[in-house]
Amino acid sequence: MTTATPAPPSSWSPRLWGTLVVLCAALFLDALDVSMVGVALPSIRTDLDLSTSALQWVVSGYVLGYGGLLLLGGRAADLLGRRRVFLVALAVFAVASLLGGLVDDGGLLIATRFVKGVAAAFTAPAGLSIITTTFKEGHERNRALSIYTTCGASGFSLGLVLSGLLTEAGWRWTFLMPFPLALLALFAGIKLIPRQPTPPREGRGYDLAGAVTATGGLLLLVFTVTQAQGVGWGSLRTALSLIAVVVLFTAFIRIEQRTAHPLVRLGIFRNGPVARANLGGVALFGAYVGFQFIATLYLQTLLHWSALHMALAFLPAGVIVAASATRMGALVDRFGTTKLMLIGFPAALLAYANFLRIGEHGDYLTVILPSMILLGVHFALVFPSLNIQATSGVADAEQGLASGLVNTSIQVGGAIVLAIVTAVVTAGAVGGTAHAQLVGYRHALAVVTGVALLGLLVTATGAVLDRRTKQAVVHPVPDYALPTAVEEAAKVGVEQ
Secondary structure, eight states: OOOOOOOOOOOOOHHHHHHHHHHHHHHHHHHHHHHHHHHHHHHHHHHHTOOHHHHHHHHHHHHHHHHHHHHHHHHHHHHHOHHHHHHHHHHHHHHHHHHHHHOOOHHHHHHHHHHHHHHHHHHHHHHHHHHHHHSOTTHHHHHHHHHHHHHHHHHHHHHHHHHHHHHHHOTHHHHHTHHHHHHHHHHHHHHHSOOOOOOOSTTOOOOHHHHHHHHHHHHHHHHHHHHHHHHOTTSHHHHHHHHHHHHHHHHHHHHHHHOSSOSSOGGGGGSHHHHHHHHHHHHHHHHHHHHHHHHHHIIIIISOOOHHHHHHHHHHHHHHHHHTTTTHHHHHHHHOHHHHHHHHHHHHHHHHHHHTTOOSSOOIIIIIHHHHHHHHHHHHHHHHHHHHHHHTTOOGGGHHHHHHHHHHHHHHHHHHHHHHHHHHHHHHOTTOOHHHHHHHHHHHHHHHHHHHHHHHHHHHHHHHHHHHHHHHHHSOOOGGGSOOHHHHHHHHHHHO
């Protein structure tokens, strides 16, 4: 946990601010691509004549590339140079954005989405590790990470709003819009991001076997959970895929324990705050992605709201997150990450529980709006805190690894919980009536609420452990309570 010791503010040079803005822009674009495409799917289906299964891959293709290659992206940043990896991946992202808006074939569109996901898997951990190695740990890093991560959270929240606006003009604009922004960020990054020392070649081995098994396991895991709804969770295909995932990850662990230069040093998970931050990332993004899916179906399918109407309903959450960008660093300095998460996760619980009250006629003022406000508070407090906690106390040489781990946890958590929520919605909405659909939505919301509760329990456990650690340091056993050597000897003599 980041210690809650306030530090006096210091001024940053224009170049340092420029570097941070470039990194924030890249993360904002990554987050936009996760949330923005959903609103445009009906228009894409009509224009490109895609089946439901093919349409799903417009979303899943991005998630597959992003979630499957994040660990490799984080380690590549450590080994090849963070600046180089970030700029090359950002260039690939820009080109894929342009092609995605121009293609007229569903297969090519899915391919561009996968390539964008792969590019994001390299820009996200490289960008985060550039920040953690450029800004000193403590006040400076907390301030920078707070601005950076709230830009990412704003992308998730505002993606629906922007997509609703752009889809009105045509679905292709949702794919073309990131291209000029990514290109601008690329040129600015070449100019502003400082060159860092080239990682030493000595001791810089490449764990190819670990890379193959980890990446293969993550790709297969994301692929399996995104396809399970279509082929069935109890099908032989799903069962064999999950067995293969277990085999790959078991092999990966064995390899990492034995190799001299592991892709993932397993000892990093002995850092309690880092491990809890990764579990918290699974809960935070898994619950939110599941909720966003349910809310989209409810508002557009059951209430027949337009894409723009629905996007505006999500706007309060995005505004709260964006407005908090420059203030979160001071809050982290004052209260620490754990205390902020102990406020943020209950806010999510209240938001999801309140949304359980949805009915066949939308109640915006008492159900939808309060939930969105609470979710804005949740994301504003928890998302920056998790990223700060996930990289605190980690050596500079492993900042890319730590960044890749937390981003992997976030994306894989989103994929797994979304697959479960989709299955619950489908199973509960038997009959197709409005009442049946509501039953399915409520059951799925209960799952989402449970995932958020797990995040709160993980955070609360960390708070208890931190308190015990502090007490052990502040109240050590006094010297007079320890028997001296003479007293021990006398005691032994009496006993004899």
